[in-house]
Amino acid sequence: QVQLVESGGGLVQPGGSLRLSCAASGFTLDYYAIGWFRQAPGKEREGVSCISSSDGSTYYEDSVKGRFTISRDNAKNTVYLQMNSLKPEDTAVYYCAASDACYSGKDADRLMDYWGKGTLVTVSS
Numbered sequence: 333q334v335q336l337v338e339s340g341g342g343l344v345q346p347g348g349s350l351r352l353s354c355a356a357s358g359f360t361l362d363y364y365a366i367g368w369f370r371q372a373p374g375k376e377r378e379g380v381s382c383i384s385s386s387d388g389s390t391y392y393e394d395s396v397k398g399r400f401t402i403s404r405d406n407a408k409n410t411v412y413l414q415m416n417s418l419k420p421e422d423t424a425v426y427y428c429a430a431s432d433a434c435y436s437g438k439d440a441d442r443l444m445d446y447w448g449k450g451t452l453v454t455v456s457s
Contacts, residue, residue, distance in 0.1 A: 341451030
């Protein structure tokens with residue numbers, strides 16, 4: 333059974349850090365691009381970051397550049413999202429998703445093949 337499971341969310345103060353994990357089972361992450369998306373209350377889901385399968389290229393949404401880092405550990409079949417200098421506007425449910433490539437644009441999420449159920453990140457004092 334193909335499954336993606338996110339973990340690592342929680343409550344953190346502004347300026348703090350969290351590391352999200354996306355663990356795969358039932359398939360090998362090596363062959364997939366993995367994207368992180370988020371959905372804040374009352375807003376559409378948006379792409380945050382992506383790491384390709386081919387050469388490990390990484391992509392970031394402008395608002396998280398310099399603060400978030402995506403990485404993969406193929407031996408553990410896991411992708412991580414290190415989030416530093418968190419802001420209240422980063423509050424959202426964060427999802428990881430797998431596809432054949434990294435996609436950008438408004439409809440990028442529609443091109444993803446597998447999704448996790450999400451983990452909640454709350455940035456508040």
